[in-house]
Amino acid sequence: MGVDTPLLTNNHSDHEDEKKRNYVREFGSESRTLWKLAGPAIFTSICQYSLGALTQTFAGLVGEIELAAVSVENSVIAGLAFGVMLGMGSALETLCGQAFGAGQIRMLGVYMQRSWVILLTTACLLVPIYVWSPPILEVIGETTEISEAAGKFALWMLPQLFAYALNFPIQKFLQAQRKVLVMAWISFVVLVLHTFFSWLLILKLGWGLTGAAITLNTSWWLIVIIQLLYIFITKSDGAWAGFSWLAFADLWGFVKLSLASAVMLCLEFWYLMILVVITGRLPNPLIPVDAISICMNIQGWDAMIALGFNAAISVRVSNELGAGNAKAAKFAVVVVSVTSVAIGVVCMCVVFATRDYFPYLFTNSEAVAEETTQLAVLLGITVLLNSLQPVLSGVAVGAGWQSVVAYINIGCYYIVGLPAGILLGFTFGFGVEGIWSGMIGGICLQTIILIVITSITNWNTEAEEAESRVRKWGGGIVDN
Template structure:
């Protein structure tokens, strides 16, 4: 009996100790992600009160074009997080700055390639046979999002660089300050000066770049003396293998983000498309905002070649990468378990909030009674989706995850959603049920993959990658 009590006490102490380590990374990561994504949600709220067509147009751009671009850049930046986390755990501090510069080179090029999506989005939506009024308005709004595209390029990579060395508190406070600034500017520009779309988008651009400028000041101002030693030509070394890892990460993440984008497009083909798109996008933004809380926490537990795969959780973070870099597979596995239990609690809490306050939440985004009613009708499905955000955990190599996403989302979720939405005539409820079914299937498969993960093998892979791409300080300076 005494032995069981001692084991129980030891487990409690281990959970407490690991939770403190996780929250040290998680709190600023959560603060940064929730407030940064919150700026998009706040903008949607202000635009929603400008007009119904404006809300639908903004929804098309944000959920389709922005998620498309953000998914690619976030996925490609995840390679930086993995490599920096492992290098920091292995005490190879000089490599972090090199990895950051390599990610800038890759992501700037990617941003330039993505520019036509924003320049010609109006024509693209017309080709996809969306309503003309919505497509034209979306094309106008998309031009305002171009500065946000390049905000992603720098913000995502610097944030992962700082997070890997447990210095992301500065990002959290900068993001929180930018969020407050954004709310204030949006209120002045839209509500007081009545500047409409230019006012709402101008507030977002100013607030977003406030974060990037603050990060540059922190980076170049000498607050990262061991990991940032200035620009180096070594950043151009080994770009191809990192590009391959970045692309695989980007494709994997985009498979999930494009899934919801396809569903929004499907909603646009229904009768009364303006209401359907608006209601669907409001619910998706609520889910995404809650996900940012969970994903911010899961950013505290990142594994090598283990990446976030869906609007749900994914084992991939700094704590795990640090432990893998140190060669401690047991600690990495335990960190994942503690993080999973914590995010499940998040999901349960926000599920209750969505069930109880669904109508009140709807009126935060719109003054239109029909849109609010459509959002309320989705409350049960919305709450289930929010719960899954907190429960779903997956792990595996990017290629494996990509196949899981394709199978669960595109071979199950989308076809079922089309049948229920159009054939059975359940409208957006049917599309959402299809989405949930795909997510549930994915959760089951990923749970199995996580359970079968060989953490000792992950340690060996981390060690091999570090040895393959490592530059000594002398090599870096001579590069």
């Protein structure tokens, strides 16, 4: 026995080393798969985010009222529509992703058409918000001059609303098949064209807001048309089999999942936007509003990275659950969480290190820059939290938990975070720092709850539910 013990010890040690090496290899393999999805998805998000941002920049070179009109329309009216459309389109991430993983390729085209029906109907319901945007904007505190200019621009931007309705289902359809490079290239080409024609029409030819509306609408429709041509010509490897009456089958079930997705994402999307509105209610709000707008601008760009990871993990989880690979889905969640938090830590450190300098990229005012520097600590914490929170939301979308997360968001954000922020900011007199701190509390609580839910999830059960979901909404085209 005394002779065998060292042998057993060595064998055990070798076995442990081999397990560690295997884990590292698996982690590296999953990480490469993740980045193949997340990299192009992040690039696509940045390109499409830049369309509105560039239009805003060119409008600012024309005049103050033009800048205000585009800024308000982009952030309030189009921002509202963007959140609703992105949210409702996200139902497709669950269904297309799980159908693709299950090998039911033909279902993807039918799902996309069902989503088009629902989103185009939703777009029609949102038209009155565009038409009556001037009084709506005045109610939330905008001046009459800005409200009328933004309202006029909003009417011209109605074509963009219907482009959203077609674009988001198309993107989820392509994303589920991991055709993210196609979207990235299309978005990049359109962004280059958009930059040139914005300069030509807005500045060179002096068309002002009219030129801004023409270029922004055309760019969004160009993205939709090129993506559709790609799908129709290539048949998307069998996922597109032409238009079908099955698009109108079981619409109510599809509507419920779409609404749950919309509520879940909109509650997140609008949460930090509300921060700016509440800050505007403080005494002498000009400097705090300018400072927090700068911070939200930084947060907006950082959010594009999180959106890329959100898309990537949604695809990975839905694909693996659809294929019945519960263990692989769970491992994908671990890899993306570690990767995203690591990037969040780096971004937080960058914010902290540059807090005395980055405000001057956006303002010449010493008072605004000083206030922004004070808020940088809260910005850094928000950046870190928002590196993990969208990833966990992506897991929820991939697994089909939208309804559960919608309730969690209502509780954490609007029953805890928002009242806490108002209490700290106004009642206890901490101002904008108090408002933001309270809202960070809401994000913290939501993140903790999602971590707990993800940790205790039985992934085998989720895989079985994914199979059931694919069969339930197959619309009669599930292969036997």
